Amino acid sequence: MEKIQKKVEHYIEAYHMLDGVENVVAGVSGGADSMCMLNLLLQLRERYGYHLTVVHIHHGLRGQSADEDMKYVEKFCGEKKIEFFGFHYKVEELAKVWHMSDEEAGRKIRYEAFEKILGQNGGGKIAVAHNSGDSSETFLFQLFRGSGIKGLTGIAPVRENIIRPILCLDREEILEYLCENGIDYRTDETNRENHYSRNKIRNELLPYISQNINEKAAWHIRQTAEALGEIETYLEKQTDQAWQDIAEYKEGECWLDREKLNEQDIVIRKRICRRAVAQMAGKLKDITSVHIDIVLDIIRGESGRKADLPYGLEVYREYGKIGIAKRKKQEKDGQICIDCNMEGEDGKEIRCDRGAFFIKKIKNMPANRKIQEKMYTKWLDYDILKSTFQIRTRRPGDYIVVNQEGGRKKLKDYFIDLKIPREERDRILLVAEGSEVFWVVGYRISERVRITEKTGSMLQIEYIPAVAGI
Structure with a gap:
C-alpha cells in the first residue's frame, strides 16, 4: 500500500498537480479506479490543505444498477465527511438533441457538472481517474481512426484545470491498493460488453497482444505516446512561430502568404493549413488529410483557383495569397x-x-x-x-x-x-x-x-x- 501511495505522490509532485490548490472536485463513479483515486486524495488532503468535493453522474442508462452506484458513492462520502453532489441526466435523449453519440454526450455532461461545482467552490482542479491502461487504449483507438501525431499522444497527466493523479497506476496496482485498504467498489457491467470499440481494445485486443506478442506491450505503447507528445509540443512551437509570419485575419477571412508558406517544411505547411481551416470552421472534427490536400492543391495551382471545404468554407488563391473563408452565396439562378x-x-x-x-x-x-x-x-x-x-x-x-x-x-x-x-x-x-x-x-x-x-x-x-x- 505504502509503495503505491508513494508512487502516486511522486507522480503528483512531478506534474505539480496540487501545488497551491485550494479546491479539488473529484469525478467519482464508484468503480475501482475512481474509488482508488478518491481514497488517495483523502490521504493527501491534510498535506496539501485543499477542500475535497465529490461529483457523481447518473447517466440514466443502466437502471437500478446505476441507482445503486450513486447510493454507494453518496454513503461513502457521508461516512468520510466529504462534500457530495449527485447529478441525474438522460444521456440518450440529450445525445439525440445534441446530435452526438451517447459516449460524447456523457463526457459533455460530466465535465459541465464538474466545472459547475468547481465554479461554485471558487475554482481549483478537477480530478479524474484515468489509469495507465486508459492511455494505451486511447493510443490504439486513435491510431485505428487514422489520427495524426496529436491524437497519438495518449492522455495527458495535466490539461488546463484537469488532473489525473492515478495515470501512473495500472489496473493490478489499483486493485491491490483497494484490497489492502479494504475499500469496496462498484462494477459497471457494460465495461465487459464489447459493443464499443474502446471495450474491444480493452477486453480483447490488449490482452491478446500482451499474452501472445509482448507482455510489456501496453508499457511500450505508453512510452511511444509520451515520445510523440514531446514531438507534438516541439512541432506546435514551430507552427506558432511560422503562423505569426504567414497568417493574418482580415474582414472575416484567413489569409496565408503563399511564398512564405512554401518556404516551410511540408510538415509545418500542413499544420498551418490545418490550423487555418480549423480556426475558420471553429472545430477540427471531420477535418481530414483529404481536406488539407485540397488546400495544398490550391497553393500549388494557378491564381484564381478555388475549392470547397467542410462547414461551408472555401479556399481560393489570389495572386500571392491563399484565402479561407465562408462560402459566398451563389448568385446563379437554380443553384442548390x-x-x-x-x-x-x-x-x-x-x-x-x-x-x-x-x-x-x-x-x-x-x-x-x-x-x-x-x-x-x-x-x-x-x-x-x-x-x-x-x-x-x-x-x-x-x-x-x-x-x-x-x-x-x-x-x-x-x-x-x-x-x-x-x-x-x-x-x-x-x-x-x-x-x-x-x-x-x-x-x-x-x-x-x-x-x-x-x-x-x-x-x-x-x-x-x-x-x-x-
Whole structure:
C-alpha cells in the first residue's frame, strides 16, 4: 500500500498537480479506479490543505444498477465527511438533441457538472481517474481512426484545470491498493460488453497482444505516446512561430502568404493549413488529410483557383495569397446547396424543389449482403463518407474518384464524356463534401465510397424526383 501511495505522490509532485490548490472536485463513479483515486486524495488532503468535493453522474442508462452506484458513492462520502453532489441526466435523449453519440454526450455532461461545482467552490482542479491502461487504449483507438501525431499522444497527466493523479497506476496496482485498504467498489457491467470499440481494445485486443506478442506491450505503447507528445509540443512551437509570419485575419477571412508558406517544411505547411481551416470552421472534427490536400492543391495551382471545404468554407488563391473563408452565396439562378449532418441520427429526409432525399444509416452491415445498383438509390460507405456532406449543384473544381487506385476525374470532363448538354449539367444534383463528389444523382457514385467487404456501416440514399406541376 505504502509503495503505491508513494508512487502516486511522486507522480503528483512531478506534474505539480496540487501545488497551491485550494479546491479539488473529484469525478467519482464508484468503480475501482475512481474509488482508488478518491481514497488517495483523502490521504493527501491534510498535506496539501485543499477542500475535497465529490461529483457523481447518473447517466440514466443502466437502471437500478446505476441507482445503486450513486447510493454507494453518496454513503461513502457521508461516512468520510466529504462534500457530495449527485447529478441525474438522460444521456440518450440529450445525445439525440445534441446530435452526438451517447459516449460524447456523457463526457459533455460530466465535465459541465464538474466545472459547475468547481465554479461554485471558487475554482481549483478537477480530478479524474484515468489509469495507465486508459492511455494505451486511447493510443490504439486513435491510431485505428487514422489520427495524426496529436491524437497519438495518449492522455495527458495535466490539461488546463484537469488532473489525473492515478495515470501512473495500472489496473493490478489499483486493485491491490483497494484490497489492502479494504475499500469496496462498484462494477459497471457494460465495461465487459464489447459493443464499443474502446471495450474491444480493452477486453480483447490488449490482452491478446500482451499474452501472445509482448507482455510489456501496453508499457511500450505508453512510452511511444509520451515520445510523440514531446514531438507534438516541439512541432506546435514551430507552427506558432511560422503562423505569426504567414497568417493574418482580415474582414472575416484567413489569409496565408503563399511564398512564405512554401518556404516551410511540408510538415509545418500542413499544420498551418490545418490550423487555418480549423480556426475558420471553429472545430477540427471531420477535418481530414483529404481536406488539407485540397488546400495544398490550391497553393500549388494557378491564381484564381478555388475549392470547397467542410462547414461551408472555401479556399481560393489570389495572386500571392491563399484565402479561407465562408462560402459566398451563389448568385446563379437554380443553384442548390443543402448541408446535411448525420451525426447522432439514423435517418433524415431532405426536400428541395427538385425532389426529396431519404437518407438512412445502416450500422454493422452483414458481410453477405448483396448491394443492388439502382439509378436513384445508392449505398455509400459511411465510414469513409463521414457524417457531414451536402446536396447541391455543381461548382468549379468538383471532381469524382473513378477507380480503385484513387484516380480523379473533373466533374466537367465526366459530363463531357457522357455528352450531357451544358444547360442540363447545372440541374444535376450531387452528394458532395468540399469539392469531392460522392454521387452524381441519376448517374454514378465515387469509387472511394463504394461498398466493399471492409465496409462497417453504410448510408442508403434514395432520391425521388419532383413531378412537374405538383
